Every structure is written in C-alpha cells, then in structure tokens.
Amino acid sequence: MAGTKRELLPSDVLPEHYDLTLEPDVEKFTFDGVVKITCDVQVATDSISVHAHELVLSSATFTPSEGSSASSAESITLKTKSKMAVVGFEEVLPVGKGILEIKFRGTLNDQMAGFYRSQYTDSKGQKRFLATTQFEAIDARRCFPCWDEPARKATFTVTMIYPANLMAISNMPPSSLETRADGKKKEVFMVTPKMSTYLLAFCVGEFEFISAQTKSGVLARIFSCPGNSARCAFALKCCIKALEFYDDFFGLPYPLPKMDMIAIPDFSAGAMENWGLVTYREVALLCEEQTVSATQKQRICTVIAHELAHQWFGNLVTMEWWDDLWLNEGFANWMQTFCSDRLYPDWHIWESYVGMEQQRALQLDGLRSSHPIQVPIAKAEQVEEVFDAISYCKGGSVVRMIYRVLGDEHFQKGLQLYFSRHKYGNTRTIDLWNAWKEVSGKPIDKMMSSWTEQMGFPLLEVLNDPFTSNQVELKQSWFLADGSKETNDDAKVWFCPVIVGTDKGEAPVSFLEEKTGKIPCDLSGASVLKVNFGQHVPVRVLYPEKVFMRLVQNLKLVSAEDRIGLLSDTFATCKAGVLEPGFMAELLSGFKDELNDKVWSELASVMGGLEKVIVQGLDDETASAFKEFCSKLVLPAFKHVGWDQQSSDDDNQKKLRSTVLSAVAKYCYKDSAIAAEAVKRCKAFVADPNDPAALNADIRSAVFDVALQSAEGAEMFDELIKAHETVKDGAVKIHIYGALGKAQSSTLRKRALDFNLGGAVRSQDLIYIPMAMAASGRDGAEATFSWMQDQYDRIYEMIGATSMMLFQNMVRVSGIGFVTEAKAQEVSEFWKAKKVYQNVQKALAQTVEGICSNAKFVDRLKTSRAAKAATWTAAAAGSRL
Numbered sequence: 001m002a003g004t005k006r007e008l009l010p011s012d013v014l015p016e017h018y019d020l021t022l023e024p025d026v027e028k029f030t031f032d033g034v035v036k037i038t039c040d041v042q043v044a045t046d047s048i049s050v051h052a053h054e055l056v057l058s059s060a061t062f063t064p065s066e067g068s069s070a071s072s073a074e075s076i077t078l079k080t081k082s083k084m085a086v087v088g089f090e091e092v093l094p095v096g097k098g099i100l101e102i103k104f105r106g107t108l109n110d111q112m113a114g115f116y117r118s119q120y121t122d123s124k125g126q127k128r129f130l131a132t133t134q135f136e137a138i139d140a141r142r143c144f145p146c147w148d149e150p151a152r153k154a155t156f157t158v159t160m161i162y163p164a165n166l167m168a169i170s171n172m173p174p175s176s177l178e179t180r181a182d183g184k185k186k187e188v189f190m191v192t193p194k195m196s197t198y199l200l201a202f203c204v205g206e207f208e209f210i211s212a213q214t215k216s217g218v219l220a221r222i223f224s225c226p227g228n229s230a231r232c233a234f235a236l237k238c239c240i241k242a243l244e245f246y247d248d249f250f251g252l253p254y255p256l257p258k259m260d261m262i263a264i265p266d267f268s269a270g271a272m273e274n275w276g277l278v279t280y281r282e283v284a285l286l287c288e289e290q291t292v293s294a295t296q297k298q299r300i301c302t303v304i305a306h307e308l309a310h311q312w313f314g315n316l317v318t319m320e321w322w323d324d325l326w327l328n329e330g331f332a333n334w335m336q337t338f339c340s341d342r343l344y345p346d347w348h349i350w351e352s353y354v355g356m357e358q359q360r361a362l363q364l365d366g367l368r369s370s371h372p373i374q375v376p377i378a379k380a381e382q383v384e385e386v387f388d389a390i391s392y393c394k395g396g397s398v399v400r401m402i403y404r405v406l407g408d409e410h411f412q413k414g415l416q417l418y419f420s421r422h423k424y425g426n427t428r429t430i431d432l433w434n435a436w437k438e439v440s441g442k443p444i445d446k447m448m449s450s451w452t453e454q455m456g457f458p459l460l461e462v463l464n465d466p467f468t469s470n471q472v473e474l475k476q477s478w479f480l481a482d483g484s485k486e487t488n489d490d491a492k493v494w495f496c497p498v499i500v501g502t503d504k505g506e507a508p509v510s511f512l513e514e515k516t517g518k519i520p521c522d523l524s525g526a527s528v529l530k531v532n533f534g535q536h537v538p539v540r541v542l543y544p545e546k547v548f549m550r551l552v553q554n555l556k557l558v559s560a561e562d563r564i565g566l567l568s569d570t571f572a573t574c575k576a577g578v579l580e581p582g583f584m585a586e587l588l589s590g591f592k593d594e595l596n597d598k599v600w601s602e603l604a605s606v607m608g609g610l611e612k613v614i615v616q617g618l619d620d621e622t623a624s625a626f627k628e629f630c631s632k633l634v635l636p637a638f639k640h641v642g643w644d645q646q647s648s649d650d651d652n653q654k655k656l657r658s659t660v661l662s663a664v665a666k667y668c669y670k671d672s673a674i675a676a677e678a679v680k681r682c683k684a685f686v687a688d689p690n691d692p693a694a695l696n697a698d699i700r701s702a703v704f705d706v707a708l709q710s711a712e713g714a715e716m717f718d719e720l721i722k723a724h725e726t727v728k729d730g731a732v733k734i735h736i737y738g739a740l741g742k743a744q745s746s747t748l749r750k751r752a753l754d755f756n757l758g759g760a761v762r763s764q765d766l767i768y769i770p771m772a773m774a775a776s777g778r779d780g781a782e783a784t785f786s787w788m789q790d791q792y793d794r795i796y797e798m799i800g801a802t803s804m805m806l807f808q809n810m811v812r813v814s815g816i817g818f819v820t821e822a823k824a825q826e827v828s829e830f831w832k833a834k835k836v837y838q839n840v841q842k843a844l845a846q847t848v849e850g851i852c853s854n855a856k857f858v859d860r861l862k863t864s865r866a867a868k869a870a871t872w873t874a875a876a877a878g879s880r881l
Contacts, residue, residue, distance in 0.1 A: 006321060007379050008149060009051065009084070012043035015147045015154045016097075017191075022115070022144075023161040023184075024131045024204055029108040029117055031131075035144045037100045037154075046092045048100060051141035051148035053083040054114070056105045060087045065097040083141055102145045110266075111802035112764065114142025115202075118266040120225045122206075130205025130225070132264050132279060134272055137322065137383045140197035149380070150196045151320045151426045158189045162204045169223065170202040171276040173258050192275065193255060194424045196318050201274030203262055212236055214243050218254055223262035224286060227728075231286040234297065235261060238304045241343045250312050251416040252423070259311070261285060261304070266762055268803040271303050273310035273332075280307075281764065283730040291692035293700070294654035296731050298340070298347060305343070306336035317419060320426040322383040326373045326452070327429055329387070330395015333357060334403070337396075347651060351560045351598035353400070354535045359568050359605070361394035361538055365457055366481035366572065367853070369845035373398065373452040374429055384804040385842045390455075397538040398451050402436065402444065404536040405497050405509055410440040447495040447511075456480075458494045459578070460512070461542045466529050472500055472519045474512055474531070479540045482853035483577035483860075490515075501533025502526035503557040528554045535565040542573050548583070552590045563594075564602040571606045574866075575857045582865025584610060585629070585875035592633055592878075595640060597656035604663045607633070608775075611666075616778050616819045617858030618867055625869035629876040631667040638664050643677060645696050654698045661702035669709045678706035682716055689723040689732065700732065704739030708748075717748050721755060734768055737761070741772025741780070749773060749783045757791060763798045767809045774817040781817025788814045789830060800836055807836070808843040815847040819858055824851035 017038040024031040039048070048062070060073035075088040087100070108117040108131050117129045133143065141148040160168040164185050172190040179185055192200070208229035211221040220239045222232035239261060247253045256276040263285040271280040284303045287296060313335070314328040337353045364370055373395055375386050403411045414436035422431060429452060433445040451457075459479035466472045478492045496512045500521045510519045523529060528551050531541045543551070548570075555563055570587050573579040584606075591603055607630050615623045641657040649657075668674050681703045685695035695703060707716040720736050727733055740752040755761070756769045774784040788795065788810065800807040815827040831837055831844045865871045 005378060007082070009049050009147055009152075010045075012041070012045045013048045013093075013100075014040045014042060015152060016040055017154055018144075018146065018156045019159075020144055020156060021159040021161065022202070024108060024115070026108065026117065026129045026131050026163075026166070026204065029110075029129075031106050031108060031115060031143075032104075033106065033144055034101065034103045035146070037102075037146075038097065039100050040097055041093050041095050044092050044095050046090070047086050047088045048093075049084055049086050050100075050102075050145040051083055051138075052078065052085040052104070052145040053139075053141045054106065054109070055085075055142070055145065057085055057087075057145060058103045058105065060100065060102045062087075062089060062093055063099045063101070064094055065099075066094075068094065083138070085145060104145060106143060109142070112266055112268040113802060114139040116266075118264050120265045122225075123227055128206065128225075130203060130207075130264075132203040132205075132262075133201045133274070134268060134279065135200060135274075136198040136272060137387075138198070138380045140200060146197050148197045150198065150318050150322070153194045153196055153318070153424070153426070155194050156192045156200055158192075158200070158202055160187050160189075160202060160204060161185070162187075165206075166204055167207050168202060168204045169207070169260055169262070169277060171200060171274060172256065173219075190257075193316075195275055195315060199273070199275045199315055201272075201277040201279060203264075203277070203279070207262070209260075210236055212240055214240055214247070214254075216244075216247060216253055218243060218256070219258040221258065221260045222285070223260060224282075225263070225265065228263065228282075228286055231288055232263075234287055234289040234292070235285050235300060235304060238301045238343065239308070242305050242308045242339055245339055245342055246308060246312060249412060249415075250419055251412075252312065252316075252419050254311060255316065256311075259308075261307075266764055268764055268806055271307050273307045273314060275311060275315040278307045281730070283734065287731070288692060291697055293658060293697035293731070294651040295658055296697070297651065298344075298349065298352070298655075301340050301344065302336040302349070305339040306332045309335035309339065312419060316424065317422045318426050320428050322377040322380060322386075323375055324427075324429050325375075325377075325383060325386055326391040326395040327427070327432065329391045330373065331399055333392045333396030334399035338403075344651075348560070348598070351564065351596070352601075353396075354561045355564045355568075355598050355602045355605075357393040358397045358400075358535060358538055359602070360389040361397045362457065362540065362568070362572070363481070364389040364846065365394050365455065365538070366479055366540075366576075367846055367849045368480060368484070369842065369849045370455045371842065372455045381839075384839070385808070387805050388842075394457075394538060398448070401451075401497060401537045402448070404499070404534075405447075406436060406440050406442065406444075410436065410442075413439040447497075450494045450496075454492060454494075456492065457538050457540070458492075458496055459540045459542055459573070459576075460496070460498070460531055461578075462531060462544060462547060463516075465544060465546055466500075466521060467523055467526075467547075470521060470523055472498075472521055472529070472531060473516070474498065474519060475516045476512055477515075479572075479576065481572065481576055482849070482856050483575075484856075496539065497537055498531065499533045499536055500529065500531055501562075502529050503554070506533045528557050530558055530562050530566075532565060533562065534559065535561045540569045540572055541565075542569070542578055549586070552587055555590050555594075560596045560599050563591075563596070563599045567591075567599070567602045567606050571609060575609075575853065575860075577856070577860050580864055581857075581861050582871055584866060585871050588629075588633060589875040589878060592636060595637060595656065597652050597659055600637065600656060600659045600663070603633075604659055604666075607663070608666070612775075612817070613819050613854055613857050613861060614866070618861060619869075621869045622867060622872070625872040625876075627667055629872040630663070631671075632876045634660060634663045634667055638668070643681070643699060645698065658698040658702070661699050662705070665702040665705035665709075669706045675706055675710040678703045679710050679712050679716065682707035682719070686716075686719040686723045689727045690729075697731070701735040701738055704735055705742050708739045708743050713744055714748060717743055717751070724760065730765075734765065737765065737768035738772045741769045741774075742776045743773075746779070746783065749780065753783070753787045753791075757794055757798070763802060764806065766795070766799055767806065767813065770810070770813050771816070774813050774815075776817070778817065784817065785814050785823075785827065785830075792834070796836065804839050808840055811840045811843040812847050815851050818851045819854040821852060821855045824848045824855065827851065 019036040063070040418435035458476040463473040574581040
C-alpha cells in the first residue's frame with residue numbers, strides 16, 4: 001500500500017510512564033492536573049513536543065534521572081491548529097531517562113470528548129453531573145499533555161482527588177484511598193499495563209453497581225447512575241460469559257484483575273473499549289431482561305461482545321497507526337457475532353449478520369466514493385471519516401470469509417500466535433496475515449491484499465446452466481451500485497473464494513483468481529444451485545434466468561442466510577441495471593409464506609428501497625399497486641404473529657412480530673381496524689409511560705408509528721411529547737423520536753424538528769427524528785433538508801463541534817430521502833459551501849452518489865415491467881405477468 005507521510009510527534013523523546021493526578025470539580029466544570037511523565041531522551045534536545053488541546057499549561061520542569069538538577073521550562077508554546085504544545089528549555093536535555101512534569105488546567109466540556117461532563121436527573125428530580133472520558137481517537141490530549149498516538153504505548157498511574165460523597169473508577173483497581181483534611185478523597189489506582197493513550201479512562205460521580213466473578217477470578221462490575229442497578233443484570237451475565245469464552249478461545253487469559261462497564265447518559269458512540277473500564281450509552285447496556293425487546297437484548301449482547309473482544313484485539317495488541325483501524329473494528333465486528341452465537345445459539349445470529357452487517361458493507365462499498373479497508377491516514381483527525389461501515393462491516397465480512405476459508409482450528413491457532421507474538425505491542429495488517437499463513441500454509445496475504453488494499457468487491461456472474469454440465473462457469477467484475485462503467489474498471493480482480501452449494505450439500509471452497517473460471521459441482525439429485533452458499537463472502541451474484549427462477553420456485557430449500565442473500569443480490573443487480581427490475585415482483589411474491597425474522601428484516605429493507613423509488617419516480621397508479629402488493633405480502637405474516645406476545649414465544653418470534661408490525665405500520669396503517677388498535681395501545685402507554693407492562697417493547701415502535709399516522713395523529717403527537725418528559729428508558733425515547741419523525745402533516749413535522757433542537761433531546765440522539773422524517777417519503781425528505789439548511793448553525797454547534805462521527809450522520813440524512821439528480825446537486829452545493837466540508841467530504845460524496853444511483857434506478861424502472869401497475873397486481877394475485 002502506498003505510504004502516506006504521517007504527521008507524528010518527533011521521536012527524540014519517548015514516554016514510558018505517566019503519573020497523572022486530576023482534581024475535577026463537577027459543579028464548576030473544571031479540572032486541575034499535574035502529570036509526571038517518565039521519558040527516554042533518545043536525542044539531546046532543548047524542547048519536548050507533546051499533544052495538548054484546550055488545556056492551559058502553567059508550568060513545566062524536566063528532571064534527569066542521573067546527576068543534574070531540574071530544569072524549568074523557559075517557554076511553553078501552544079500550537080492550536082496542530083493541537084500540540086512545545087516545551088522549550090534553556091539548556092539541552094541530556095540523553096537518557098528523566099521526568100517531565102507539567103501542571104495544567106482544563107474544562108469538563110459538554111462535547112462528549114476528552115474529560116467531559118454528563119447530566120442526569122436523580123430520584124428527587126434534581127439535575128446532577130458526573131465526569132467521564134472519551135479519548136478515542138485523539139482526545140486524550142484534551143485531558144492531559146501526552147504523546148497521543150497509538151504506537152506511543154506507556155504505563156499509567158492515575159490519582160483522582162474528588163468530593164467524598166462521590167465515587168471514582170479507572171482502568172485498574174485502586175491501590176490506596178485516603179480522606180484528606182479538606183474532606184476530599186484521594187484515590188490512587190494501580191499501574192496499568194503498557195497501552196495507548198486512547199484507552200485510558202476514568203469516571204467520577206454518584207454510581208451504583210452490581211458484580212460477579214469469572215471462573216478465573218476476574219471481578220466484573222456493571223455501573224450506572226443511581227436508580228438503574230436493577231437494569232444491569234443482563235449485561236453482567238453477558239460480560240461474565242463473554243470473558244470466559246474469550247479466555248478460552250484466545251488462549252490467553254484476560255490480563256487485568258477487573259472488568260468494569262458503565263452506562264453514561266451522554267455518549268457520542270455506542271460504546272468505547274477502554275481497557276478494564278468500558279463506557280456505554282445507556283441503551284447499549286441497561287435493560288430489564290423480562291420486558292426488553294428482543295432486538296435491544298441482542299444489541300446489548302453483541303455490543304458487549306464487541307467491546308470485550310477489543311480487550312485483546314485492540315488493547316493488548318494495537319494497530320500501529322490509524323490506517324489499520326479496521327484491524328480493531330472489523331475483527332470486533334465479526335467477533336461480536338461469533339461470540340454471541342456461542343453464548344445464545346438459539347438466536348441464529350449469523351442470519352442477522354448477513355442481513356445487517358454484510359449488507360451495510362456491500363451497500364457502501366458498491367459506491368465509487370467508497371474507500372479501501374486499509375486507508376492511508378496522514379493526519380490523525382482524518383480517522384473520524386473511516387469509523388464507517390467499511391472499517392466495521394466490510395472488515396468483519398472479510399474476517400468471516402477468512403474464517404470459512406481457514407476453518408476453526410487454523411483460524412484460532414493463527415490468532416493465538418498473533419497475540420503471543422505481539423502482546424503489549426503494535427501491529428500492521430500484514431502481521432495478522434502472516435500468523436494465519438504460518439499456521440495454515442495458505443497464501444492468506446496474497447488472497448487478502450485484493451480485499452483490503454483495493455476498494456469495492458466483485459459481481460460473480462454465472463455464465464451457464466450448471467445443471468447441464470456439473471460445473472459453474474463464472475466471470476467476475478467490479479460491482480457498482482449504479483451500474484456505471486468507466487475506463488480501467490475492468491482492471492480490478494479479486495482473489496475470490498467461491499462456495500457452491502445445493503439443497504443436497506456444498507462443494508469444498510474453490511478460488512477464482514482470474515476474470516473467469518470454472519468451478520466443479522455435483523448436482524445429482526439437486527433441485528437448486530446457489531453460488532456464495534451460506535453468504536460467507538462479501539460479493540453479489542447474478543444468475544441466468546433459468547437458474548434464478550429455479551431458486552425462486554424452491555425458496556424453502558435454501559437456508560435463511562441464502563434467502564437473505566438472494567433478496568439483497570437481486571435488488572442490487574436490478575438497481576445496477578444488470579437484471580430486469582420486473583424480476584423483483586416474482587422474487588418477492590415467493591416470500592408470501594416467510595416466517596423467519598431475519599429474512600423478514602431483509603424483505604422489509606428491499607420493499608422500503610423499492611417503495612422509495614417507485615412512489616417518487618413512477619406514476620400514482622403503479623405506486624398504489626406496489627403498496628397494495630406489499631400490504632398483501634405482509635398480512636399473512638401479521639396474521640401469524642398478531643399483536644400480543646404468547647407464552648411460547650422465543651426471542652426470534654418476538655423479533656418477527658417486531659419486524660412484521662413495523663412493515664404493517666408502513667403498508668397497512670390506513671386499515672381502520674389496525675389504526676384503531678394501535679391508537680388504543682398507544683393510549684394505554686401514555687397513561688403510564690414508565691410501566692413496561694403498558695405496551696410490549698417488541699411492538700412499541702410500530703404502535704407509535706401507526707398511531708401518529710392515524711386520524712388521531714395530532715392528539716397522539718402531543719401525548720408522546722408529554723410522555724417523553726417522564727420516560728426513563730432511553731430505548732423508549734428512541735421509539736418516540738422515530739414516530740415523531742413520521743408525523744403526516746407539515747405542521748407536525750415542523751413541531752417535531754423544533755422539539756428536536758429545543759433542549760429536551762440529548763445531543764447524542766439528535767439524529768433520530770430527522771432520520772425517520774427523511775426516510776418517510778418525499779415530503780419528509782424535503783422538510784428535513786429545509787430544516788438542515790435553516791438551522792445549520794445550531795445543529796453544527798450542538799453536534800458538529802462535538803463529534804464529527806455524529807455530524808457525518810446529519811450529512812447522510814440530508815439526502816437520504818431523495819431520488820433525483822437535481823436534489824443530488826442541491827445537497828452537494830449546500831455542504832460544499834460550508835467550512836466543515838473538508839471534514840465530511842467522504843460522507844457527502846457517498847450521500848450524493850447514493851441519490852444519483854436512485855435516480856438512475858428510476859430511469860431503469862420506467863422502461864421495465866416493474867413500471868406497470870399490472871405487474872404488481874398480478875404478483876399480488878400470485879400469477880406472473
């Protein structure tokens with residue numbers, strides 16, 4: 001991979017140990033600090049450069065370990081643009097060890113970055129604050145002067161001085177605690193292992209916790225704000241089970257004495273893997289297991305499994321620089337599913353992976369504005385742009401592919417070799433390939449460079465009818481979502497594993513290294529053939545009509561993963577113009593008896609994608625026929641699940657009800673009986689919003705959505721706003737936001753968007769109302785974009801100044817509902833005129849390309865069978881036009 005010149009601190013002085021003392025004031029929102037950094041001066045110098053941002057550095061001294069006395073700094077120069085400070089000395093510092101001591105002050109900001117404050121309400125209704133941290137990627141420097149780069153690992157001793165009525169936690173257990181004469185506690189924590197600055201963490205506030213121990217004696221604790229400890233039990237169970245599983249699978253016990261996890265009210269990401277003290281959004285950690293929705297329960301388990309995988313992959317062994325971020329995130333993305341599947345095999349969570357993570361990867365990576373998994377990063381600030389579906393979901397999909405190619409034993413042995421060889425150190429992607437190559441003897445490095453160093457993925461086109469020759473002739477080409485072709489597109493080739501299967505079994509893994517190839521397969525007695533059997537490889541597949549129709553007519557013979565793959569591949573290839581869009585009608589109608597919850601999620605996603613372009617791009621008659629087709633597809637499944645939970649329901653059945661009712665809310669909300677039932681249930685909820693028995697969590701979102709779109713929508717809007725004031729559960733609030741965004745009238749839309757910025761919604765949640773609105777149809781998309789233009793300064797102030805990762809979602813939402821080239825142009829011009837453009841270029845390019853891709857799809861639809869109302873009417877009746 002071509003090297004990019006990285007902006008790094010000089011390497012003439014290197015840190016070895018930080019002794020950090022902080023005294024936060026959670027009422028005045030400030031902190032005082034002193035850091036003593038044991039350094040190794042490698043080259044004699046008269047200045048030391050460190051990272052520091054939004055800190056006031058008052059004094060600095062350097063004391064060599066040998067002989068000479070301390071030197072006081074003659075100058076401390078802050079370089080605001082590069083977020084650095086240069087400490088200058090009169091004399092040259094001698095080569096060798098010494099201690100750099102810096103005194104400083106900072107602010108407990110409200111930006112969810114660095115050392116910051118978070119607000120909650122106590123049982124008496126009083127506003128309270130706690131102090132917490134979020135350092136990844138480059139915000140440790142907002143808390144203390146340091147070498148804020150992943151490869152500059154060091155050990156840390158943290159000392160906290162804080163009011164005696166509060167509690168403090170950090171990465172390690174405490175080594176001493178004293179109450180001082182001024183009534184404050186001084187707590188010193190044990191020395192951490194050698195680690196990167198972005199993994200340091202501490203929290204100070206009023207907390208409750210519950211605890212348990214793993215088999216090997218590691219103490220696990222789940223912390224929350226007061227009043228929430230009863231909602232920590234499921235998280236604790238997942239934490240213990242996952243730690244024990246990883247100890248065994250990685251062959252290396254968790255290296256710290258304790259594992260704390262804490263729910264923070266204001267938190268920009270979903271969770272953060274700080275070593276020994278993982279921080280979470282409340283919705284990603286807290287729940288009442290008896291009443292939580294199956295969807296949220298599975299999310300809590302997978303997020304915990306993801307963060308705990310990082311304790312080894314990321315914390316123990318860390319990427320050398322941010323261009324290998326995917327090593328951390330892609331691996332944890334795959335591992336969260338692998339681990340959750342071992343803990344809860346009944347969930348069949350790999351089916352969810354194929355429908356969610358793999359599809360997110362393929363959707364983003366089908367754009368010309370995508371990027372390779374390994375991205376050259378010059379400035380650390382740029383890393384915010386690659387915390388996306390490529391690093392996480394494509395990274396994870398590629399790890400899943402390797403696992404399938406290597407098999408369990410070689411995969412595990414290679415990982416264990418990688419950990420033992422690199423623990424407490426830093427690595428590059430090639431180090432992982434080499435470990436797997438060594439244990440398996442397979443050319444993993446050769447295979448993988450085509451997947452991580454070039455962007456995109458192949459379309460595998462089946463060129464023959466394999467049933468006549470017992471072999472599959474394949475051609476690979478770069479798949480682009482909009483079907484565009486440019487010079488040199490054909491130059492791309494992937495070293496692609498191919499797995500062919502039938503209803504009688506699967507063939508061993510073969511490889512397609514050239515543009516075309518032939519894969520042998522035994523089709524004796526088989527009714528169907530599926531390429532990319534089990535969906536283990538992130539590719540799209542295109543079949544000749546005969547082979548495709550055989551699959552459509554025998555859907556029950558293929559696994560849920562393969563049904564999901566067939567749905568998403570067919571939709572994507574129709575959209576790209578390589579398959580006649582009319583085939584969507586045949587395929588979708590083949591799912592009228594479908595009762596798998598994950599397949600239903602994909603069905604709903606494909607129907608939603610089609611609805612957007614059909615309703616906005618084709619005539620009203622076709623749009624009505626399509627919606628009628630969707631409602632007829634949904635109703636049999638709705639009849640099967642009903643409104644009410646049954647005692648026999650497992651989590652999959654609960655998720656099926658959830659997904660099907662969300663589709664009912666979209667396609668059947670005008671049905672008077674359905675609307676009346678939803679309003680009745682919504683009224684029961686608003687009468688007592690904190691009683692989980694008032695409205696089942698699995699159907700809550702759908703009930704709110706239908707009620708808001710009913711004749712009583714305006715009244716329900718007011719009731720939900722009122723309920724929001726008293727609701728304690730963050731998951732309920734998110735469902736309220738989703739419903740407010742789907743309000744039908746322009747008056748209610750305006751009120752929803754005003755409410756969004758009115759102070760009642762936490763800045764981490766500002767995305768939910770506009771996201772729902774933008775996706776609700778043309779009027780919603782227009783209203784959202786106008787609001788974004790009118791309120792840009794306020795929105796930027798509330799989240800842009802805080803978190804670019806959150807703000808990029810606003811860029812995406814500004815265009816998510818549009819399907820015309822003209823709108824793509826408008827969205828592009830709006831963002832390009834903003835100062836923030838340089839930080840959101842990737843997100844904007846992807847958003848604009850997505851709109852243009854939909855515009856091309858509209859043009860293709862107009863000349864296809866799918867443009868005729870009769871096609872959808874016939875499909876609804878079960879016949880082919």
